[in-house]
Amino acid sequence: MTTAAAVHSADVALSHRAARVIPGGMYGHQAVRHLSPAYPQFFAGGEGALITDVDGREYVDLMCSWGPIVLGHRDPVVTAAARAQMDLGDCLDGPGPVLVDLAETMVDAIADADWILFGKNGTDATTACLTIARAHTSRSVILAARGVYHGAAPWCTPVPTGTLASDRAAMGYFDYNDVDDFDRAVQAAGPDLAGVLLTPFRHVEGEDQQLVDEDFARHVRQRCDDSDALLILDDVRCGFRLAYGGSWEALGVPVDLSAWSKAIANGYPLAAVTGREALRDTASTVFLTGSFWMNSTPMVAALATVRRLAEIDGVALMQRAGARLRAGIEAQAADCGLAIRYTGPDVMPYLTFAGDDDRSRMTCFAEAALAAGVYLHPKHNWFMSCAMDDSVVDRALRGTEIAFAAVRRHFGTP
Ligand SMILES: Cc1ncc(COP(=O)(O)O)c(C=O)c1O
Incomplete structure:
Protein backbone atom coordinates (compact mmCIF):
# COMPACT_ATOMS: atom_id res chain seq x y z
CA MET A 1 0.00 0.00 0.00
CA THR A 2 1.24 3.52 -0.80
CA THR A 3 1.56 5.64 2.33
CA ALA A 4 0.51 9.30 2.45
CA ALA A 5 4.15 10.24 3.07
CA ALA A 6 5.23 8.42 -0.07
CA VAL A 7 2.48 10.08 -2.14
CA HIS A 8 3.53 13.54 -0.89
CA SER A 9 7.20 12.81 -0.61
CA ALA A 10 8.52 16.03 -2.16
CA ASP A 11 6.01 18.16 -0.24
CA VAL A 12 6.81 16.39 3.04
CA ALA A 13 10.54 16.83 2.48
CA LEU A 14 10.15 20.55 1.74
CA SER A 15 7.83 21.00 4.74
CA HIS A 16 10.40 19.39 7.03
CA ARG A 17 13.12 21.69 5.72
CA ALA A 18 10.80 24.70 6.02
CA ALA A 19 9.94 23.80 9.62
CA ARG A 20 13.59 24.35 10.56
CA VAL A 21 13.96 27.80 9.00
CA ILE A 22 10.43 29.24 8.65
CA PRO A 23 8.52 30.11 11.86
CA GLY A 24 5.63 27.68 12.17
CA GLY A 25 6.73 25.98 8.95
CA MET A 26 4.79 28.57 6.93
CA TYR A 27 3.14 31.90 7.64
CA GLY A 28 -0.01 33.72 6.71
CA HIS A 29 -3.17 32.55 5.04
CA GLN A 30 -1.40 30.19 2.69
CA ALA A 31 -0.07 28.01 5.52
CA VAL A 32 -1.85 24.69 5.10
CA ARG A 33 -1.34 23.47 8.66
CA HIS A 34 -4.96 24.31 9.54
CA LEU A 35 -6.25 22.23 6.64
CA SER A 36 -6.37 18.50 6.11
CA PRO A 37 -2.86 16.97 5.85
CA ALA A 38 -3.79 15.97 2.30
CA TYR A 39 -3.33 19.60 1.19
CA PRO A 40 0.04 20.22 -0.47
CA GLN A 41 1.97 23.23 0.80
CA PHE A 42 4.22 23.61 -2.22
CA PHE A 43 3.45 23.95 -5.91
CA ALA A 44 5.66 23.40 -8.91
CA GLY A 45 3.75 25.26 -11.60
CA GLY A 46 0.50 26.25 -13.27
CA GLU A 47 -0.89 26.32 -16.79
CA GLY A 48 -4.25 27.81 -17.73
CA ALA A 49 -6.82 26.56 -15.23
CA LEU A 50 -4.55 23.84 -13.80
CA ILE A 51 -1.90 23.77 -11.10
CA THR A 52 0.63 21.07 -10.28
CA ASP A 53 2.03 20.40 -6.82
CA VAL A 54 5.64 19.47 -6.15
CA ASP A 55 4.69 15.79 -6.22
CA GLY A 56 3.39 16.13 -9.76
CA ARG A 57 -0.31 15.96 -8.93
CA GLU A 58 -2.43 18.14 -11.18
CA TYR A 59 -5.57 19.96 -10.01
CA VAL A 60 -8.24 22.15 -11.52
CA ASP A 61 -7.42 25.37 -9.66
CA LEU A 62 -10.59 26.82 -8.19
CA MET A 63 -8.55 29.18 -5.98
CA CYS A 64 -6.73 31.01 -8.79
CA SER A 65 -3.88 31.74 -6.37
CA TRP A 66 -6.49 33.31 -4.01
CA GLY A 67 -7.66 35.66 -6.75
CA PRO A 68 -4.75 37.07 -8.76
CA ILE A 69 -4.99 34.57 -11.63
CA VAL A 70 -7.79 35.99 -13.74
CA LEU A 71 -6.79 35.06 -17.30
CA GLY A 72 -5.24 31.74 -16.35
CA HIS A 73 -1.81 30.63 -15.15
CA ARG A 74 1.01 31.66 -17.48
CA ASP A 75 -1.31 33.44 -19.87
CA ILE A 312 -11.95 38.81 -24.76
CA ASP A 313 -14.71 40.13 -22.47
CA GLY A 314 -13.11 38.20 -19.66
CA VAL A 315 -15.83 38.98 -17.14
CA ALA A 316 -18.45 37.35 -19.41
CA LEU A 317 -16.22 34.27 -19.83
CA MET A 318 -15.83 33.95 -16.05
CA GLN A 319 -19.55 34.45 -15.51
CA ARG A 320 -20.31 31.69 -18.01
CA ALA A 321 -17.87 29.32 -16.31
CA GLY A 322 -19.22 30.28 -12.90
CA ALA A 323 -22.83 29.74 -13.93
CA ARG A 324 -21.95 26.28 -15.30
CA LEU A 325 -20.15 25.36 -12.07
CA ARG A 326 -23.04 26.62 -9.94
CA ALA A 327 -25.65 24.70 -11.96
CA GLY A 328 -23.56 21.54 -11.83
CA ILE A 329 -22.86 21.76 -8.10
CA GLU A 330 -26.46 22.51 -7.20
CA ALA A 331 -27.66 19.58 -9.32
CA GLN A 332 -25.08 17.22 -7.78
CA ALA A 333 -26.02 18.22 -4.22
CA ALA A 334 -29.73 17.73 -5.01
CA ASP A 335 -29.03 14.31 -6.58
CA CYS A 336 -27.21 13.30 -3.39
CA GLY A 337 -30.03 14.67 -1.21
CA LEU A 338 -27.60 17.08 0.46
CA ALA A 339 -28.75 20.52 1.60
CA ILE A 340 -26.19 23.14 0.58
CA ARG A 341 -25.97 26.89 0.15
CA TYR A 342 -23.94 28.14 -2.79
CA THR A 343 -23.49 31.84 -2.17
CA GLY A 344 -21.86 34.91 -3.66
CA PRO A 345 -21.52 35.90 -7.30
CA ASP A 346 -20.90 33.03 -9.73
CA VAL A 347 -17.36 34.29 -10.41
CA MET A 348 -16.46 34.13 -6.69
CA PRO A 349 -18.65 31.42 -5.17
CA TYR A 350 -18.59 29.62 -1.83
CA LEU A 351 -20.27 26.45 -0.66
CA THR A 352 -21.60 25.52 2.79
CA PHE A 353 -23.55 22.49 3.98
CA ALA A 354 -26.67 22.81 6.10
CA GLY A 355 -26.08 21.86 9.74
CA ASP A 356 -22.32 21.80 9.27
CA ASP A 357 -21.53 23.80 12.42
CA ASP A 358 -18.15 22.12 12.97
CA ARG A 359 -17.42 22.25 9.19
CA SER A 360 -16.79 18.51 9.13
CA ARG A 361 -18.90 18.07 5.98
CA MET A 362 -17.05 20.85 4.19
CA THR A 363 -13.70 19.40 5.31
CA CYS A 364 -14.71 16.00 3.95
CA PHE A 365 -15.92 17.59 0.69
CA ALA A 366 -12.70 19.56 0.18
CA GLU A 367 -10.49 16.55 0.97
CA ALA A 368 -12.38 14.33 -1.44
CA ALA A 369 -12.34 17.03 -4.13
CA LEU A 370 -8.59 17.40 -3.69
CA ALA A 371 -8.06 13.65 -4.03
CA ALA A 372 -10.20 13.81 -7.18
CA GLY A 373 -8.03 16.57 -8.68
CA VAL A 374 -9.90 19.76 -7.72
CA TYR A 375 -8.11 22.35 -5.62
CA LEU A 376 -10.58 24.40 -3.57
CA HIS A 377 -10.53 25.85 -0.09
CA PRO A 378 -12.94 24.68 2.59
CA LYS A 379 -13.20 28.09 4.29
CA HIS A 380 -12.45 30.70 1.64
CA ASN A 381 -14.43 31.70 -1.43
CA TRP A 382 -13.31 30.27 -4.75
CA PHE A 383 -12.44 32.19 -7.94
CA MET A 384 -13.22 31.63 -11.59
CA SER A 385 -10.73 32.48 -14.34
CA CYS A 386 -11.05 33.06 -18.09
CA ALA A 387 -9.13 29.81 -18.66
CA MET A 388 -12.08 27.79 -17.33
CA ASP A 389 -13.81 26.66 -20.47
CA ASP A 390 -16.62 24.10 -20.45
CA SER A 391 -14.23 21.15 -20.45
CA VAL A 392 -12.37 22.52 -17.40
CA VAL A 393 -15.61 23.18 -15.52
CA ASP A 394 -16.83 19.68 -16.38
CA ARG A 395 -13.54 18.25 -15.14
CA ALA A 396 -14.04 20.17 -11.87
CA LEU A 397 -17.60 18.87 -11.67
CA ARG A 398 -16.41 15.28 -12.02
CA GLY A 399 -14.32 15.93 -8.91
CA THR A 400 -17.12 17.61 -6.96
CA GLU A 401 -19.45 14.73 -7.82
CA ILE A 402 -17.03 12.36 -6.11
CA ALA A 403 -16.75 14.83 -3.20
CA PHE A 404 -20.53 15.02 -2.68
CA ALA A 405 -20.70 11.23 -2.76
CA ALA A 406 -18.03 11.13 -0.03
CA VAL A 407 -20.03 13.55 2.16
CA ARG A 408 -23.14 11.48 1.69
CA ARG A 409 -21.27 8.28 2.51
CA HIS A 410 -19.79 9.72 5.72
CA PHE A 411 -22.68 11.81 6.99
CA GLY A 412 -25.80 10.50 5.24
CA THR A 413 -28.47 13.03 4.25
CA PRO A 414 -29.81 15.58 6.75
C1 LIG B 1 -10.94 42.62 0.22
C2 LIG B 1 -9.47 42.54 0.46
N1 LIG B 1 -8.81 43.64 0.83
C3 LIG B 1 -7.48 43.63 1.05
C4 LIG B 1 -6.77 42.46 0.93
C5 LIG B 1 -5.29 42.46 1.22
O1 LIG B 1 -4.58 42.18 0.06
P1 LIG B 1 -3.07 41.64 0.14
O2 LIG B 1 -3.14 40.27 0.69
O3 LIG B 1 -2.59 41.69 -1.26
O4 LIG B 1 -2.32 42.59 1.02
C6 LIG B 1 -7.42 41.28 0.55
C7 LIG B 1 -6.68 40.02 0.42
O5 LIG B 1 -7.24 38.96 0.35
C8 LIG B 1 -8.81 41.31 0.31
O6 LIG B 1 -9.48 40.22 -0.06
Whole structure:
Protein backbone atom coordinates (compact mmCIF):
# COMPACT_ATOMS: atom_id res chain seq x y z
CA MET A 1 0.00 0.00 0.00
CA THR A 2 1.24 3.52 -0.80
CA THR A 3 1.56 5.64 2.33
CA ALA A 4 0.51 9.30 2.45
CA ALA A 5 4.15 10.24 3.07
CA ALA A 6 5.23 8.42 -0.07
CA VAL A 7 2.48 10.08 -2.14
CA HIS A 8 3.53 13.54 -0.89
CA SER A 9 7.20 12.81 -0.61
CA ALA A 10 8.52 16.03 -2.16
CA ASP A 11 6.01 18.16 -0.24
CA VAL A 12 6.81 16.39 3.04
CA ALA A 13 10.54 16.83 2.48
CA LEU A 14 10.15 20.55 1.74
CA SER A 15 7.83 21.00 4.74
CA HIS A 16 10.40 19.39 7.03
CA ARG A 17 13.12 21.69 5.72
CA ALA A 18 10.80 24.70 6.02
CA ALA A 19 9.94 23.80 9.62
CA ARG A 20 13.59 24.35 10.56
CA VAL A 21 13.96 27.80 9.00
CA ILE A 22 10.43 29.24 8.65
CA PRO A 23 8.52 30.11 11.86
CA GLY A 24 5.63 27.68 12.17
CA GLY A 25 6.73 25.98 8.95
CA MET A 26 4.79 28.57 6.93
CA TYR A 27 3.14 31.90 7.64
CA GLY A 28 -0.01 33.72 6.71
CA HIS A 29 -3.17 32.55 5.04
CA GLN A 30 -1.40 30.19 2.69
CA ALA A 31 -0.07 28.01 5.52
CA VAL A 32 -1.85 24.69 5.10
CA ARG A 33 -1.34 23.47 8.66
CA HIS A 34 -4.96 24.31 9.54
CA LEU A 35 -6.25 22.23 6.64
CA SER A 36 -6.37 18.50 6.11
CA PRO A 37 -2.86 16.97 5.85
CA ALA A 38 -3.79 15.97 2.30
CA TYR A 39 -3.33 19.60 1.19
CA PRO A 40 0.04 20.22 -0.47
CA GLN A 41 1.97 23.23 0.80
CA PHE A 42 4.22 23.61 -2.22
CA PHE A 43 3.45 23.95 -5.91
CA ALA A 44 5.66 23.40 -8.91
CA GLY A 45 3.75 25.26 -11.60
CA GLY A 46 0.50 26.25 -13.27
CA GLU A 47 -0.89 26.32 -16.79
CA GLY A 48 -4.25 27.81 -17.73
CA ALA A 49 -6.82 26.56 -15.23
CA LEU A 50 -4.55 23.84 -13.80
CA ILE A 51 -1.90 23.77 -11.10
CA THR A 52 0.63 21.07 -10.28
CA ASP A 53 2.03 20.40 -6.82
CA VAL A 54 5.64 19.47 -6.15
CA ASP A 55 4.69 15.79 -6.22
CA GLY A 56 3.39 16.13 -9.76
CA ARG A 57 -0.31 15.96 -8.93
CA GLU A 58 -2.43 18.14 -11.18
CA TYR A 59 -5.57 19.96 -10.01
CA VAL A 60 -8.24 22.15 -11.52
CA ASP A 61 -7.42 25.37 -9.66
CA LEU A 62 -10.59 26.82 -8.19
CA MET A 63 -8.55 29.18 -5.98
CA CYS A 64 -6.73 31.01 -8.79
CA SER A 65 -3.88 31.74 -6.37
CA TRP A 66 -6.49 33.31 -4.01
CA GLY A 67 -7.66 35.66 -6.75
CA PRO A 68 -4.75 37.07 -8.76
CA ILE A 69 -4.99 34.57 -11.63
CA VAL A 70 -7.79 35.99 -13.74
CA LEU A 71 -6.79 35.06 -17.30
CA GLY A 72 -5.24 31.74 -16.35
CA HIS A 73 -1.81 30.63 -15.15
CA ARG A 74 1.01 31.66 -17.48
CA ASP A 75 -1.31 33.44 -19.87
CA PRO A 76 0.83 33.62 -23.04
CA VAL A 77 0.14 37.30 -23.78
CA VAL A 78 0.93 38.44 -20.24
CA THR A 79 3.95 36.16 -19.98
CA ALA A 80 5.41 37.42 -23.28
CA ALA A 81 4.93 41.06 -22.20
CA ALA A 82 6.54 40.41 -18.80
CA ARG A 83 9.48 38.54 -20.38
CA ALA A 84 10.14 41.38 -22.81
CA GLN A 85 10.22 43.88 -19.94
CA MET A 86 12.50 41.65 -17.85
CA ASP A 87 14.95 41.61 -20.74
CA LEU A 88 15.05 45.41 -20.54
CA GLY A 89 15.21 45.68 -16.75
CA ASP A 90 12.60 45.59 -14.03
CA CYS A 91 13.76 47.54 -10.98
CA LEU A 92 15.33 50.79 -12.20
CA ASP A 93 16.01 54.15 -10.56
CA GLY A 94 12.49 55.24 -11.32
CA PRO A 95 9.41 54.06 -13.21
CA GLY A 96 9.44 53.04 -16.85
CA PRO A 97 7.15 54.53 -19.49
CA VAL A 98 4.68 51.73 -18.82
CA LEU A 99 3.63 53.49 -15.60
CA VAL A 100 2.00 56.21 -17.68
CA ASP A 101 0.51 53.78 -20.23
CA LEU A 102 -0.98 51.69 -17.44
CA ALA A 103 -2.22 54.72 -15.50
CA GLU A 104 -4.00 56.06 -18.59
CA THR A 105 -5.51 52.67 -19.40
CA MET A 106 -6.80 52.06 -15.87
CA VAL A 107 -8.11 55.58 -15.36
CA ASP A 108 -10.03 55.15 -18.63
CA ALA A 109 -11.35 51.74 -17.58
CA ILE A 110 -12.53 52.72 -14.09
CA ALA A 111 -15.55 55.00 -13.92
CA ASP A 112 -14.72 56.68 -10.61
CA ALA A 113 -11.01 57.12 -11.31
CA ASP A 114 -9.49 60.48 -12.22
CA TRP A 115 -6.04 59.46 -11.05
CA ILE A 116 -4.15 56.36 -9.94
CA LEU A 117 -1.18 55.39 -7.75
CA PHE A 118 0.52 52.00 -7.71
CA GLY A 119 1.82 49.82 -4.87
CA LYS A 120 2.47 46.11 -4.41
CA ASN A 121 -0.14 44.45 -2.18
CA GLY A 122 -3.79 44.94 -1.41
CA THR A 123 -2.85 46.04 2.10
CA ASP A 124 -0.72 48.84 0.62
CA ALA A 125 -3.78 50.02 -1.29
CA THR A 126 -6.34 49.84 1.54
CA THR A 127 -3.91 51.49 3.97
CA ALA A 128 -3.15 54.27 1.47
CA CYS A 129 -6.89 54.88 1.02
CA LEU A 130 -7.27 55.41 4.76
CA THR A 131 -4.26 57.73 4.87
CA ILE A 132 -5.54 59.80 1.95
CA ALA A 133 -9.04 59.98 3.47
CA ARG A 134 -7.68 61.16 6.80
CA ALA A 135 -5.35 63.66 5.18
CA HIS A 136 -8.14 65.03 3.00
CA THR A 137 -10.75 65.41 5.72
CA SER A 138 -8.40 66.16 8.66
CA ARG A 139 -10.50 63.65 10.58
CA SER A 140 -9.69 60.27 12.12
CA VAL A 141 -12.48 57.73 12.14
CA ILE A 142 -12.86 55.09 9.44
CA LEU A 143 -15.88 52.81 9.61
CA ALA A 144 -15.62 49.25 8.29
CA ALA A 145 -17.89 46.20 8.29
CA ARG A 146 -17.31 43.69 11.09
CA GLY A 147 -15.32 40.61 10.18
CA VAL A 148 -14.47 41.68 6.62
CA TYR A 149 -10.84 41.28 5.56
CA HIS A 150 -8.97 44.38 4.40
CA GLY A 151 -5.38 43.18 4.80
CA ALA A 152 -2.66 42.34 7.30
CA ALA A 153 -1.63 45.77 8.65
CA PRO A 154 -2.07 46.49 12.36
CA TRP A 155 -5.25 48.53 11.74
CA CYS A 156 -7.01 45.63 10.02
CA THR A 157 -5.32 42.27 10.64
CA PRO A 158 -7.75 39.56 11.78
CA VAL A 159 -5.00 38.20 14.05
CA PRO A 160 -4.15 41.11 16.34
CA THR A 161 -1.13 39.43 17.99
CA GLY A 162 1.58 42.07 18.38
CA THR A 163 -0.67 45.00 17.51
CA LEU A 164 -1.82 47.75 19.87
CA ALA A 165 -5.34 48.76 20.78
CA SER A 166 -4.30 52.20 19.57
CA ASP A 167 -3.74 50.78 16.06
CA ARG A 168 -7.53 50.43 15.81
CA ALA A 169 -8.50 53.31 18.06
CA ALA A 170 -9.81 55.31 15.12
CA MET A 171 -11.72 52.42 13.55
CA GLY A 172 -15.48 51.95 14.02
CA TYR A 173 -17.47 48.87 13.03
CA PHE A 174 -20.95 48.03 11.78
CA ASP A 175 -22.75 45.01 10.36
CA TYR A 176 -22.64 44.80 6.57
CA ASN A 177 -26.00 45.63 4.93
CA ASP A 178 -27.49 46.77 8.27
CA VAL A 179 -28.67 50.37 7.84
CA ASP A 180 -29.54 50.87 11.52
CA ASP A 181 -26.23 49.56 12.76
CA PHE A 182 -24.42 51.65 10.17
CA ASP A 183 -26.27 54.79 11.28
CA ARG A 184 -25.37 54.02 14.89
CA ALA A 185 -21.68 53.81 13.92
CA VAL A 186 -21.91 57.08 11.96
CA GLN A 187 -23.46 58.77 14.94
CA ALA A 188 -20.78 57.41 17.28
CA ALA A 189 -18.07 58.77 14.97
CA GLY A 190 -19.76 62.18 14.98
CA PRO A 191 -17.86 65.03 13.33
CA ASP A 192 -14.65 62.96 13.27
CA LEU A 193 -15.84 60.63 10.49
CA ALA A 194 -13.21 60.56 7.74
CA GLY A 195 -14.52 57.69 5.64
CA VAL A 196 -16.36 54.41 5.23
CA LEU A 197 -14.51 51.37 3.89
CA LEU A 198 -16.57 48.66 2.23
CA THR A 199 -16.00 45.61 0.06
CA PRO A 200 -18.33 45.24 -2.96
CA PHE A 201 -20.05 42.31 -1.21
CA ARG A 202 -19.59 40.56 2.11
CA HIS A 203 -17.06 37.74 2.01
CA VAL A 204 -16.04 36.37 5.38
CA GLU A 205 -14.11 33.12 5.79
CA GLY A 206 -16.27 30.10 6.43
CA GLU A 207 -19.55 32.04 6.22
CA ASP A 208 -22.15 32.29 3.50
CA GLN A 209 -21.38 35.24 1.27
CA GLN A 210 -23.79 38.15 1.16
CA LEU A 211 -24.32 40.35 -1.89
CA VAL A 212 -24.61 44.06 -1.18
CA ASP A 213 -28.09 45.40 -0.68
CA GLU A 214 -28.35 48.21 -3.23
CA ASP A 215 -30.39 50.38 -0.85
CA PHE A 216 -27.67 49.92 1.76
CA ALA A 217 -24.98 51.01 -0.73
CA ARG A 218 -27.01 54.09 -1.65
CA HIS A 219 -27.63 54.84 2.02
CA VAL A 220 -23.91 54.70 2.79
CA ARG A 221 -23.22 57.06 -0.13
CA GLN A 222 -25.84 59.49 1.15
CA ARG A 223 -24.55 59.42 4.73
CA CYS A 224 -20.99 60.03 3.48
CA ASP A 225 -22.24 63.01 1.50
CA ASP A 226 -24.20 64.33 4.51
CA SER A 227 -21.07 64.08 6.69
CA ASP A 228 -18.50 65.21 4.09
CA ALA A 229 -16.85 61.82 4.60
CA LEU A 230 -15.36 59.63 1.86
CA LEU A 231 -16.71 56.35 0.56
CA ILE A 232 -13.83 53.93 -0.03
CA LEU A 233 -14.41 50.73 -1.99
CA ASP A 234 -12.02 47.89 -1.22
CA ASP A 235 -12.05 46.29 -4.67
CA VAL A 236 -8.88 44.28 -3.96
CA ARG A 237 -10.64 40.91 -4.17
CA CYS A 238 -13.41 41.70 -6.67
CA GLY A 239 -11.97 44.31 -9.04
CA PHE A 240 -11.72 43.25 -12.71
CA ARG A 241 -13.36 39.90 -11.91
CA LEU A 242 -16.86 40.88 -10.77
CA ALA A 243 -16.91 43.62 -13.39
CA TYR A 244 -14.45 45.21 -15.77
CA GLY A 245 -13.41 48.25 -13.75
CA GLY A 246 -15.27 49.16 -10.58
CA SER A 247 -17.50 46.61 -8.91
CA TRP A 248 -20.16 49.16 -7.95
CA GLU A 249 -20.33 50.92 -11.30
CA ALA A 250 -23.37 48.87 -12.26
CA LEU A 251 -25.13 49.90 -9.03
CA GLY A 252 -24.71 53.54 -9.95
CA VAL A 253 -23.17 54.25 -6.54
CA PRO A 254 -20.08 56.37 -7.08
CA VAL A 255 -17.13 55.95 -4.74
CA ASP A 256 -14.42 58.44 -3.79
CA LEU A 257 -11.43 56.12 -3.44
CA SER A 258 -10.86 52.50 -4.48
CA ALA A 259 -8.22 49.93 -3.57
CA TRP A 260 -7.15 47.37 -6.19
CA SER A 261 -4.79 44.43 -6.42
CA LYS A 262 -5.27 40.67 -6.99
CA ALA A 263 -6.62 40.37 -10.55
CA ILE A 264 -5.12 43.49 -12.11
CA ALA A 265 -1.82 41.89 -13.18
CA ASN A 266 -2.71 38.18 -13.55
CA GLY A 267 -0.44 37.11 -10.72
CA TYR A 268 2.32 39.73 -10.89
CA PRO A 269 2.66 41.83 -7.73
CA LEU A 270 0.81 45.08 -8.18
CA ALA A 271 -1.78 47.12 -6.31
CA ALA A 272 -3.38 50.46 -7.05
CA VAL A 273 -5.39 53.26 -5.48
CA THR A 274 -7.75 55.26 -7.64
CA GLY A 275 -9.63 58.37 -6.68
CA ARG A 276 -11.82 61.22 -7.73
CA GLU A 277 -10.62 64.62 -8.89
CA ALA A 278 -11.31 66.33 -5.56
CA LEU A 279 -8.73 64.07 -3.88
CA ARG A 280 -5.94 64.53 -6.41
CA ASP A 281 -4.08 67.24 -4.48
CA THR A 282 -4.24 65.35 -1.21
CA ALA A 283 -3.03 62.18 -2.90
CA SER A 284 -0.04 64.11 -4.21
CA THR A 285 0.94 65.23 -0.71
CA VAL A 286 0.74 61.88 1.12
CA PHE A 287 4.04 59.98 1.20
CA LEU A 288 3.36 56.63 -0.44
CA THR A 289 6.25 54.49 -1.62
CA GLY A 290 8.17 51.23 -1.44
CA SER A 291 11.43 49.86 -2.83
CA PHE A 292 9.67 47.77 -5.48
CA TRP A 293 6.63 49.92 -6.18
CA MET A 294 8.02 51.24 -9.47
CA ASN A 295 9.08 47.90 -10.96
CA SER A 296 8.05 47.78 -14.58
CA THR A 297 7.41 44.05 -15.07
CA PRO A 298 4.24 43.90 -12.94
CA MET A 299 3.02 47.08 -14.65
CA VAL A 300 3.61 45.62 -18.10
CA ALA A 301 1.79 42.48 -16.94
CA ALA A 302 -1.10 44.62 -15.66
CA LEU A 303 -1.33 46.53 -18.92
CA ALA A 304 -1.48 43.27 -20.86
CA THR A 305 -4.02 41.82 -18.40
CA VAL A 306 -6.38 44.77 -18.42
CA ARG A 307 -6.25 45.06 -22.23
CA ARG A 308 -6.76 41.31 -22.66
CA LEU A 309 -9.72 41.26 -20.28
CA ALA A 310 -11.34 43.95 -22.41
CA GLU A 311 -10.51 42.20 -25.72
CA ILE A 312 -11.95 38.81 -24.76
CA ASP A 313 -14.71 40.13 -22.47
CA GLY A 314 -13.11 38.20 -19.66
CA VAL A 315 -15.83 38.98 -17.14
CA ALA A 316 -18.45 37.35 -19.41
CA LEU A 317 -16.22 34.27 -19.83
CA MET A 318 -15.83 33.95 -16.05
CA GLN A 319 -19.55 34.45 -15.51
CA ARG A 320 -20.31 31.69 -18.01
CA ALA A 321 -17.87 29.32 -16.31
CA GLY A 322 -19.22 30.28 -12.90
CA ALA A 323 -22.83 29.74 -13.93
CA ARG A 324 -21.95 26.28 -15.30
CA LEU A 325 -20.15 25.36 -12.07
CA ARG A 326 -23.04 26.62 -9.94
CA ALA A 327 -25.65 24.70 -11.96
CA GLY A 328 -23.56 21.54 -11.83
CA ILE A 329 -22.86 21.76 -8.10
CA GLU A 330 -26.46 22.51 -7.20
CA ALA A 331 -27.66 19.58 -9.32
CA GLN A 332 -25.08 17.22 -7.78
CA ALA A 333 -26.02 18.22 -4.22
CA ALA A 334 -29.73 17.73 -5.01
CA ASP A 335 -29.03 14.31 -6.58
CA CYS A 336 -27.21 13.30 -3.39
CA GLY A 337 -30.03 14.67 -1.21
CA LEU A 338 -27.60 17.08 0.46
CA ALA A 339 -28.75 20.52 1.60
CA ILE A 340 -26.19 23.14 0.58
CA ARG A 341 -25.97 26.89 0.15
CA TYR A 342 -23.94 28.14 -2.79
CA THR A 343 -23.49 31.84 -2.17
CA GLY A 344 -21.86 34.91 -3.66
CA PRO A 345 -21.52 35.90 -7.30
CA ASP A 346 -20.90 33.03 -9.73
CA VAL A 347 -17.36 34.29 -10.41
CA MET A 348 -16.46 34.13 -6.69
CA PRO A 349 -18.65 31.42 -5.17
CA TYR A 350 -18.59 29.62 -1.83
CA LEU A 351 -20.27 26.45 -0.66
CA THR A 352 -21.60 25.52 2.79
CA PHE A 353 -23.55 22.49 3.98
CA ALA A 354 -26.67 22.81 6.10
CA GLY A 355 -26.08 21.86 9.74
CA ASP A 356 -22.32 21.80 9.27
CA ASP A 357 -21.53 23.80 12.42
CA ASP A 358 -18.15 22.12 12.97
CA ARG A 359 -17.42 22.25 9.19
CA SER A 360 -16.79 18.51 9.13
CA ARG A 361 -18.90 18.07 5.98
CA MET A 362 -17.05 20.85 4.19
CA THR A 363 -13.70 19.40 5.31
CA CYS A 364 -14.71 16.00 3.95
CA PHE A 365 -15.92 17.59 0.69
CA ALA A 366 -12.70 19.56 0.18
CA GLU A 367 -10.49 16.55 0.97
CA ALA A 368 -12.38 14.33 -1.44
CA ALA A 369 -12.34 17.03 -4.13
CA LEU A 370 -8.59 17.40 -3.69
CA ALA A 371 -8.06 13.65 -4.03
CA ALA A 372 -10.20 13.81 -7.18
CA GLY A 373 -8.03 16.57 -8.68
CA VAL A 374 -9.90 19.76 -7.72
CA TYR A 375 -8.11 22.35 -5.62
CA LEU A 376 -10.58 24.40 -3.57
CA HIS A 377 -10.53 25.85 -0.09
CA PRO A 378 -12.94 24.68 2.59
CA LYS A 379 -13.20 28.09 4.29
CA HIS A 380 -12.45 30.70 1.64
CA ASN A 381 -14.43 31.70 -1.43
CA TRP A 382 -13.31 30.27 -4.75
CA PHE A 383 -12.44 32.19 -7.94
CA MET A 384 -13.22 31.63 -11.59
CA SER A 385 -10.73 32.48 -14.34
CA CYS A 386 -11.05 33.06 -18.09
CA ALA A 387 -9.13 29.81 -18.66
CA MET A 388 -12.08 27.79 -17.33
CA ASP A 389 -13.81 26.66 -20.47
CA ASP A 390 -16.62 24.10 -20.45
CA SER A 391 -14.23 21.15 -20.45
CA VAL A 392 -12.37 22.52 -17.40
CA VAL A 393 -15.61 23.18 -15.52
CA ASP A 394 -16.83 19.68 -16.38
CA ARG A 395 -13.54 18.25 -15.14
CA ALA A 396 -14.04 20.17 -11.87
CA LEU A 397 -17.60 18.87 -11.67
CA ARG A 398 -16.41 15.28 -12.02
CA GLY A 399 -14.32 15.93 -8.91
CA THR A 400 -17.12 17.61 -6.96
CA GLU A 401 -19.45 14.73 -7.82
CA ILE A 402 -17.03 12.36 -6.11
CA ALA A 403 -16.75 14.83 -3.20
CA PHE A 404 -20.53 15.02 -2.68
CA ALA A 405 -20.70 11.23 -2.76
CA ALA A 406 -18.03 11.13 -0.03
CA VAL A 407 -20.03 13.55 2.16
CA ARG A 408 -23.14 11.48 1.69
CA ARG A 409 -21.27 8.28 2.51
CA HIS A 410 -19.79 9.72 5.72
CA PHE A 411 -22.68 11.81 6.99
CA GLY A 412 -25.80 10.50 5.24
CA THR A 413 -28.47 13.03 4.25
CA PRO A 414 -29.81 15.58 6.75
C1 LIG B 1 -10.94 42.62 0.22
C2 LIG B 1 -9.47 42.54 0.46
N1 LIG B 1 -8.81 43.64 0.83
C3 LIG B 1 -7.48 43.63 1.05
C4 LIG B 1 -6.77 42.46 0.93
C5 LIG B 1 -5.29 42.46 1.22
O1 LIG B 1 -4.58 42.18 0.06
P1 LIG B 1 -3.07 41.64 0.14
O2 LIG B 1 -3.14 40.27 0.69
O3 LIG B 1 -2.59 41.69 -1.26
O4 LIG B 1 -2.32 42.59 1.02
C6 LIG B 1 -7.42 41.28 0.55
C7 LIG B 1 -6.68 40.02 0.42
O5 LIG B 1 -7.24 38.96 0.35
C8 LIG B 1 -8.81 41.31 0.31
O6 LIG B 1 -9.48 40.22 -0.06
